[in-house]
Amino acid sequence: xxxxxxxxxxxxxxxxxxxxxxxxxxxxxxxxxxxxxxxxxxxxxxxxxxxxxxxxxxxxxxxxxxxxxxxxxxxxxxxxxxxxxxxxxxxxxxxxxxxxxxxxxxxxxxxxxxxxxxxxxxxxxxxxxxxxxxxxxxxxxxxxxxxxxxxxxxxxxxxxxxxxxxxxxxxxxxxxxxxxxxxxxxxxxxxxxxxxxxxxxxxxxxxxxxxxxxxxxxxxxxxxxxxxxxxxxxxxxxxxxxxxxxxxxxxxxxxxxxxxxxxxxxxxxxxxxxxxxxxxxxxxxxxxxxxxxxxxxxxxxxxxxxxxxxxxxxxxxxxxxxx
Amino acid sequence: xxxxxxxxxxxxxxxxxxxxxxxxxxxxxxxxxxxxxxxxxxxxxxxxxxxxxxxxxxxxxxxxxxxxxxxxxxxxxxxxxxxxxxxxxxxxxxxxxxxxxxxxxxxxxxxxxxxxxxxxxxxxxxxxxxxxxxxxxxxxxxxxxxxxxxxxxxxxxxxxxxxxxxxxxxxxxxxxxxxx
Numbered sequence: 162x163x164x165x166x167x168x169x170x171x172x173x174x175x176x177x178x179x180x181x182x183x184x185x186x187x188x189x190x191x192x193x194x195x196x197x198x199x200x201x202x203x204x205x206x207x208x209x210x211x212x213x214x215x216x217x218x219x220x221x222x223x224x225x226x227x228x229x230x231x232x233x234x235x236x237x238x239x240x241x242x243x244x245x246x247x248x249x250x251x252x253x254x255x256x257x258x259x260x261x262x263x264x265x266x267x268x269x270x271x272x273x274x275x276x277x278x279x280x281x282x283x284x285x286x287x288x289x290x291x292x293x294x295x296x297x298x299x300x301x302x303x304x305x306x307x308x309x310x311x312x313x314x315x316x317x318x319x320x321x322x323x324x325x326x327x328x329x330x331x332x333x334x335x336x337x338x339x340x341x342x343x344x345x346x347x348x349x350x351x352x353x354x355x356x357x358x359x360x361x362x363x364x365x366x367x368x369x370x371x372x373x374x375x376x377x378x379x380x381x382x383x384x385x386x387x388x389x390x391x392x393x394x395x396x397x398x399x400x401x402x403x404x405x406x407x408x409x410x411x412x413x414x415x416x417x418x419x420x421x422x423x424x425x426x427x428x429x430x431x432x433x434x435x436x437x438x439x440x441x442x443x444x445x446x447x448x449x450x451x452x453x454x455x456x457x458x459x460x461x462x463x464x465x466x467x468x469x470x471x472x473x474x475x476x477x478x479x480x481x482x483x484x
Numbered sequence: 485x486x487x488x489x490x491x492x493x494x495x496x497x498x499x500x501x502x503x504x505x506x507x508x509x510x511x512x513x514x515x516x517x518x519x520x521x522x523x524x525x526x527x528x529x530x531x532x533x534x535x536x537x538x539x540x541x542x543x544x545x546x547x548x549x550x551x552x553x554x555x556x557x558x559x560x561x562x563x564x565x566x567x568x569x570x571x572x573x574x575x576x577x578x579x580x581x582x583x584x585x586x587x588x589x590x591x592x593x594x595x596x597x598x599x600x601x602x603x604x605x606x607x608x609x610x611x612x613x614x615x616x617x618x619x620x621x622x623x624x625x626x627x628x629x630x631x632x633x634x635x636x637x638x639x640x641x642x643x644x645x646x647x648x649x650x651x652x653x654x655x656x657x658x659x660x661x662x663x664x
Contacts, residue, residue, distance in 0.1 A: 272561030272615050273592045305591075381577045381592050384562040466566060
């Protein structure tokens, strides 16, 4: 076990744990945001740089600070390491710069985007973003395309986190989409349009931190904050059948996997609870689901607006699971 | 006991004098004030011949604006409906298809947009919430009606026409466009 100090909180973790995961074991304010790292998908991380932290002391043996900020998702902890996240002015400033870079090509179409309200880039922009833009060039634009008959790709909104590529690599036997070109010209695309027909391809919608990949069956149907997320389960031979159904009155508008407060799919029965395309896209009938009860929503999330909680409900329950 | 706050006042129960007891000077004093008002300037506005001027930020009937090219600004983002404390606003979004680019500014638009004027409290929060400068309250008064159903205003009553555009420049003092 190695000892690390993150924002003056000390914790003992397994050797080889990344700083980000050590911070997540502490939880709360010290956790750096992550746009590309996804703990359930090996190989992700190190691309978006939003999880930058300052290492004030490298280790017990070599107490020199690291000269540059490091990406906490891909830097393993050392014994006696001292990390600063929230307490470091440099981190805040640099993260603001990273957000500005992410927003260079990202359109400000949150009023249109289906991800608005549960978008991680929106949260980041709210915390770090500037009111105006300094970018004067044209933003790169693409037409939205269909990848498969259920998923819409808005390449404009993509921040190239590669999560969807990793999920296609790891969940499916044959990946049919990836990142084409390089640098400024890089884009997510399929080899041939309409080539995606795997049973679990819909999960790329859930892992997308922005609104680049959206559910066509839910496209423009409603806004997430008008819907009520309910935990539901169904009999499914392909997946765990445990999902969140987003309801409006007695109608199911969309189905997603159950996500934790970091926006990652929760474990169900010891396995990651990815859901299959049948559950996600086709089961929109209430009779097919066994509704277990309302999903716990973070009190500060816009999704919880209009869902009046009684003052007696347990505050811990409300603030924990962030959907 | 001494008062701790030292703010205690003893109520006086003074006996009235003779002049106060007959009440006449007080009555005459009151009559004199009433008489003086006969020569004051009249405050009444003789509506409907005379119409009082509205404040530039008067909050009356809503308008859904179009841009310079006549495209609807509203993208059915639902922020006005969230902001509305009276739950008066409802809408249905639709995707713009090819060939409708001259009608709607963004790829999503409101196919129906309804404001229930009986629920509306004219607080102006919808206007404040709108990210697209689409909804504004104007200085028009919602007319009365005999039917309750008539008070649910749809897009036909809310969206401005290009022939009769509704001027809201006076209200835009806080928005980006108002600053220049």
